[in-house]
Ligand code: SF4
Ligand code: SF4
Ligand code: SF4
C-alpha cells in the first residue's frame with residue numbers, strides 16, 4: 001500500500017498569496033532585532049576585521065581558517081598583526097570581565113601557525129581612469145591596491161627611495177623587516193607603477209598632476225614642517241570632507257595621517273583611510289555620488305547588546321614568551337575567552353524561538369516571505385502558528401521586539417488570504433463556540449437582585465476544570481460583597497483572537513459586550529488572567545478587577561478548617577499576568593494568608609513563561625507545547641500552584657502535581673495522582689455544562705430539563721482508551737455521532753477475529769474512525785483515530 | 798508490529814453490510830484543494846473503505862502537514 005502514499009506531487013497548484021500585512025511594518029520590525037549587528041571588536045576596527053570569527057576558528061584550533069579571515073580584510077596582514085594600534089581591544093566586551101581579548105596577538109598566531117600565502121588578487125578588467133597616489137605609506141599603498149583591483153591605473157609618487165614610510169623605523173623586535181617585504185610583494189606582483197624620490201611641491205605640483213590624472217589621493221602623512229608651500233593654494237583654505245575624504249579641489253582626496261594630524265599614529269586607520277578613499281575615487285570616476293550610503297565605514301558604535309550576566313571572570317592568557325607571541329595552546333586558550341558576542345536574549349528564554357533554530361530577525365524575514373511569495377516555505381506556517389504570543393520576548397529584548405505580535409498579525413493575514421490550515425485552530429474555535437452556546441453559557445443577576453454592581457466571570461477553562469471551585473467562589477463572592485454579584489458563564493474569545501479569526505473574535509466580543517451592557521455594565525471580576533488581558537484590550541470601557549485582588553482585600557474564606565501550613569509549593573504566574581504586578585502580588589498575599597510557604601520560580605512575575613497553551617500553541621504544535629511544559633515543570637521539585645486552570649491542566653498532563661489556587665483556598669491540599677492525565681476536552685465540556693445546571697439549581701432553584709438519556713448513545717471506555725482519545729482530541733460526542741451513524745446506516749466493517757466493528761464518519765472537516773463492540777445498549781469503544789484528508793468514496797449501492 | 802502482522806490484522810476486516818472481503822483498490826483522496834489517487838482496502842461491492850489506524854496517524858498525517866505548509 002505504501003507506494004500509492006507517496007508525497008504529494010510537486011505540480012500541485014499553488015495559489016498566489018497576496019500580502020496584506022503592512023510590508024513596511026515588517027521591515028521595520030526586522031530592522032529592530034539587533035542580533036546580526038557587529039560585535040564591539042568588529043565595529044570599532046576601522047576595517048572591520050571579524051575578530052569573533054577569528055576567535056571561533058582559533059578556539060577550534062583551525063589556524064589556517066583564522067588566517068583566511070584576516071587576509072580577507074587586512075591588505076598587509078604580516079605588518080598589521082604586529083603593529084596595529086588595536087582599537088578593537090579597547091571596546092572588546094570581554095574587557096568588562098577579566099580583560100579584552102588579545103586580538104592582535106591572535107592575528108599574529110593565526111599567521112604564525114598557518115602556511116605563508118601570497119595575496120591572490122585578480123584585478124577586474126581595465127577601466128579608464130588614472131589615479132595619482134602621493135605617498136607610499138600604508139594609506140597610499142592600500143588605495144593603490146584597491147584601485148588596481150578595480151581595474152584603474154594607479155601611480156605611486158613616493159618622496160623617499162622606498163615604500164612603507166615610517167614602518168621601517170620600528171625595531172625588528174616589534175616588526176621584523178621581512179614582514180614588510182612579505183606584505184609588499186603584492187605591489188610588485190601587480191606591477192603597480194612607483195615613482196621614487198618624487199616629492200610634492202619640490203618636484204611637482206598638484207596642478208601638474210591634474211593634467212595627467214583624473215583623480216589624486218594625497219596620502220603624504222602629516223605635514224611635518226607645516227610647509228606653507230606644500231600645496232598650490234593657501235593651506236588654511238584646505239578642507240577634507242569627513243565622509244568621502246574629498247578635498248575642496250575637484251578630484252583630489254586626502255587621507256591617512258594628513259587627515260588626522262601627526263599626533264594620532266594609527267596604522268590601521270591609515271589602511272582604513274586608503275580603502276575609503278579608493279571607494280570615493282572609484283565612485284568619482286564613475287560619476288556617481290561619493291557620499292551616498294556610506295554608513296558604518298571606519299569605526300562606529302554597534303547597536304548590539306550582549307548580556308554578561310553570569311559569565312565568569314577570566315583574565316588574559318599571558319604569554320610565556322612575549323617576544324615570540326602566543327604558541328598554539330595559549331592562543332587557543334585566549335581565543336576561547338571570547339564571548340562570541342551576540343544578543344539572543346529572547347531565544348535564551350523562549351523554547352519556541354529556540355526550536356526553529358534562528359532568531360527573530362531571521363524569522364521575520366521568513367514570515368515576510370511566507371506571506372508574500374508564491375510558494376510558502378515549508379516551515380512558514382508552523383513558525384507562525386507555534387508562538388504562544390506570551391510576550392516574554394518583548395520583556396527581555398533590548399529593543400522591545402514582540403514576536404507574538406508579528407505572529408498574530410501574520411495569522412490574521414493568513415486567515416484573510418484563506419491560507420490558514422484548518423487543522424491549526426479549528427478544535428479550539430469549536431470548543432469556544434461550545435462554551436458560548438446554550439449548553440454552557442449563563443447570565444444572571446444574583447438571586448434576589450434585579451441589578452448587578454459586579455459580575456463574576458470565571459472564564460471557560462475554570463468551569464471546565466473544576467465546577468466545584470466556581471460554585472464555591474460564587475458563594476463566597478455573594479456572601480462577602482454587597483450590591484449584587486451577577487454571574488456570566490462564557491468564553492472571552494481568546495481562542496479566536498489567538499487564531500487570527502477576526503470574524504469569530506468580534507462575534508464573541510460583541511455578544512459578551514451586549515450581555516454586559518444588559519446587566520448594567522457592572523465591574524467584571526475575572527478569575528483568569530487571559531480573560532482579564534483580553535477584556536482590557538477588547539472592551540476598554542469595562543471596569544475589571546481580578547478575583548485574587550478581591551480575595552486578598554476581603555480575606556480568605558473562613559471555616560475551611562484545613563491546616564495548610566505544611567503545604568510547600570512553587571508558584572507559577574500565568575503568562576497573561578505578566579503585566580499585572582498587582583494581581584501577582586495579591587496572589588502572594590493570599591498564599592501568605594493561607595499560611596503556605598511558596599517558592600518563586602526562576603522565571604516569574606514579569607518574566608514568567610507560558611504553560612504551552614497561549615496562542616493555541618498546544619493545538620498547532622503539540623510537541624513543542626509538551627516540551628515547554630516539561631521545561632517549566634522541571635524548575636522545582638515542589639508541587640506547583642497556578643492561578644490559571646489551563647496552566648494547572650497542562651502541568652498535570654505531563655505528570656506534575658499542581659494545584660489551582662482555588663483548591664488551596666477552599667481547603668484541598670491533597671491531589672490524587674489520577675489527575676495526572678492528558679487534557680481531556682470531553683471532560684472539560686461535560687463539566688462546563690454540568691456547571692451551568694448545577695449553579696442554576698443551587699442558586700436560582702431552576703431545574704434544567706434533563707437531557708433525554710434514552711436517545712443518548714451510552715459509551716464505555718477503559719482508562720487507557722479514554723487517555724488515548726483525549727490525547728487525540730477526539731470528543732465523546734464525536735464517538736457517539738460516528739456510532740449512531742454506523743448503527744443507523746449499517747455502514748461499518750466487522751472484524752472476523754473479535755467481532756469488533758469499525759465505523760467512520762466525517763464531522764465538519766475531520767473524519768473519525770471508531771472501533772467498538774456492543775453489549776446490549778452500551779457501546780464499548782476500543783480505539784478511535786482521525787484524519788483530515790477526505791476520502792472520496794464512491795458508494796456503489 | 799511487523800508488516801506481516803499488520804497485514805494479517807488488516808485482512809481481518811470485512812464489510813459488515815455486504816459480507817464481502819476487502820480488496821485493494823484505487824480511491825481518490827482530497828485535502829487543501831489537492832486531489833490524488835491512493836490505494837486502500839475497500840469493499841468492492843459498496844465501496845466502503847478501510848483506513849488503518851497506522852496509515853491515518855503516520856502517512857496521512859504527514860501528507861496533511863505537507864499540504865498545509867504549501
Ligand atoms: S568578546 Fe569576542 S566577540 Fe566580543 S567584542 Fe571581544 S573579541 Fe569581539
Ligand atoms: S511571544 Fe512568547 S512564545 Fe512567542 S516568541 Fe515571544 S516569548 Fe516566545
Ligand atoms: S532579544 Fe531577540 S529580538 Fe531582541 S534584539 Fe535580541 S535577538 Fe533580536
Ligand SMILES: [Zn+2]
Nearest residue numbers: 812815840843
Ligand atoms: Zn460493502
